Amino acid sequence: MTQVFPPIALQSVLARVGTALASLSELIPSTAGRTVATFGIAVAVTAILSRTDRLHALEPERLPKTGWHLVVTLGTMVVAATGGLVIVAVWGLSDQLLGVFTTNLGPEALVRVGISVLFLIGAYTMTGLIRQLVEEIAQARGSLGEHEREIAFRVGQVTLYIVSVLLILTLWQVNIGGILVGAGFLGIVVGMAARQTLGALLAGFVLMFSRPFEIGDWIEVGDNEGIVTDITIVNTRIQTFDGEYVMIPNDVVSAQSLINRSRKGRLRIEVEVGVDYDADAERAAEVAQSAVKDLDDPMTVPTPQVVLKRFGDSAVVLGVRYWIDNPSARRRWRSRTAVMGAVKRAFEAEGIKIPFPQRELMGREEAEGVVLAGGDGDGTEGREQ
Numbered sequence: 001m002t003q004v005f006p007p008i009a010l011q012s013v014l015a016r017v018g019t020a021l022a023s024l025s026e027l028i029p030s031t032a033g034r035t036v037a038t039f040g041i042a043v044a045v046t047a048i049l050s051r052t053d054r055l056h057a058l059e060p061e062r063l064p065k066t067g068w069h070l071v072v073t074l075g076t077m078v079v080a081a082t083g084g085l086v087i088v089a090v091w092g093l094s095d096q097l098l099g100v101f102t103t104n105l106g107p108e109a110l111v112r113v114g115i116s117v118l119f120l121i122g123a124y125t126m127t128g129l130i131r132q133l134v135e136e137i138a139q140a141r142g143s144l145g146e147h148e149r150e151i152a153f154r155v156g157q158v159t160l161y162i163v164s165v166l167l168i169l170t171l172w173q174v175n176i177g178g179i180l181v182g183a184g185f186l187g188i189v190v191g192m193a194a195r196q197t198l199g200a201l202l203a204g205f206v207l208m209f210s211r212p213f214e215i216g217d218w219i220e221v222g223d224n225e226g227i228v229t230d231i232t233i234v235n236t237r238i239q240t241f242d243g244e245y246v247m248i249p250n251d252v253v254s255a256q257s258l259i260n261r262s263r264k265g266r267l268r269i270e271v272e273v274g275v276d277y278d279a280d281a282e283r284a285a286e287v288a289q290s291a292v293k294d295l296d297d298p299m300t301v302p303t304p305q306v307v308l309k310r311f312g313d314s315a316v317v318l319g320v321r322y323w324i325d326n327p328s329a330r331r332r333w334r335s336r337t338a339v340m341g342a343v344k345r346a347f348e349a350e351g352i353k354i355p356f357p358q359r360e361l362m363g364r365e366e367a368e369g370v371v372l373a374g375g376d377g378d379g380t381e382g383r384e385q
Contacts, residue, residue, distance in 0.1 A: 034091055037087075041083050045083035049076060116171060123161055127160060130156040130160065131153050200234045200235065200249045203249075204232065204234055204250040207254065213258070214231075215228050216262070218328060219259060219262075222252075222256045222257075224238060224240065224248060225241070235248060265327075266323050266324065267327035268321060269321070269332060269335060270319050270320065271336055271340055271343070274316065275316050275347070276352070276354070276355045277355075281308055281316045284318060284352050285306040285308065286306075288306045290346070292339055295335075295339065297331065297334065298322035299323040299324060315354070320343060
């Protein structure tokens with residue numbers, strides 16, 4: 001006869017644990033409350049698990065390195081298992097879960113427990129291989145940034161843990177179909193309750209892999225302009241040139257027009273200047289181009305150019321175009337100031353006038369001697385009958 005293990009005392013302990021867990025479902029009877037509690041527990045457990053790398057890096061002196069890693073690993077498993085157990089209890093499924101263990105307590109159950117532990121340890125060990133693989137791919141391609149590597153590692157880690165849990169549930173002959181149906185229903189409920197957050201998450205994945213900008217780039221998103229300081233799955237943080245930090249949701253970033261001024265490592269700037277209609281516009285363009293070439297900030301290749309843009313109300317407008325490398329807001333304004341000062345001095349030296357806004361009033365004669373709109377040339381109005 002097969003001896004039942006563990007003894008009756010342990011079974012009574014499991015019964016008490018089941019009673020305590022069942023009380024959690026009574027505290028939160030509504031579906032909406034259970035959904036919120038499930039989401040909160042999942043967020044808390046995820047936040048704790050995301051700090052495991054820092055815990056592994058501590059390596060206290062009183063414990064050997066291997067022992068400390070083992071403690072952190074076991075602690076991580078306990079936290080994850082506790083969170084899952086609490087979620088099961090909140091939804092009133094603790095009796096079914098404990099029934100799996102109380103009805104199969106024996107040598108076969110011990111073997112299943114051992115295999116389950118091996119699955120978890122193997123999954124944790126393979127996460128290290130996933131990180132190493134991601135690092136090797138990043139070094140080989142050279143196009144994956146720090147955030148892309150981190151998100152790829154986390155996706156692989158979560159996938160590996162999910163597969164391991166499904167295998168363990170299959171080993172214990174748990175109805176996975178019912179769990180998947182419940183998870184799908186829960187996903188629909190959470191998705192409806194957090195549409196904006198999920199939209200930001202999906203947009204964050206798109207931004208991280210499409211990489212329209214990176215940390216340190218100078219970008220303009222809608223009315224916000226500044227230097228990118230951080231890119232997360234949910235939002236993008238920039239520091240404006242006024243010293244303010246702005247946090248923009250990723251769904252907003254992907255929905256608006258985006259300008260990356262640092263993408264090519266150089267920036268074209270244009271300064272407009274007007275010259276008098278009596279001046280030689282082509283000569284003025286040559287003088288302005290020569291003045292810009294003598295400055296330090298504008299790049300020599302491509303060379304600065306001056307083009308005739310349009311006829312203004314009081315002047316012929318020239319566009320002084322030049323490029324700067326390693327663009328930043330400080331370099332842009334510094335170069336604009338230098339170019340404007342150099343062009344003004346060069347025009348003054350050549351006697352080229354930059355006119356003030358002016359308006360000329362003229363009269364017009366109508367039929368039968370009627371004169372309209374002040375035609376004396378001195379700005380006065382007159383009307384002759």
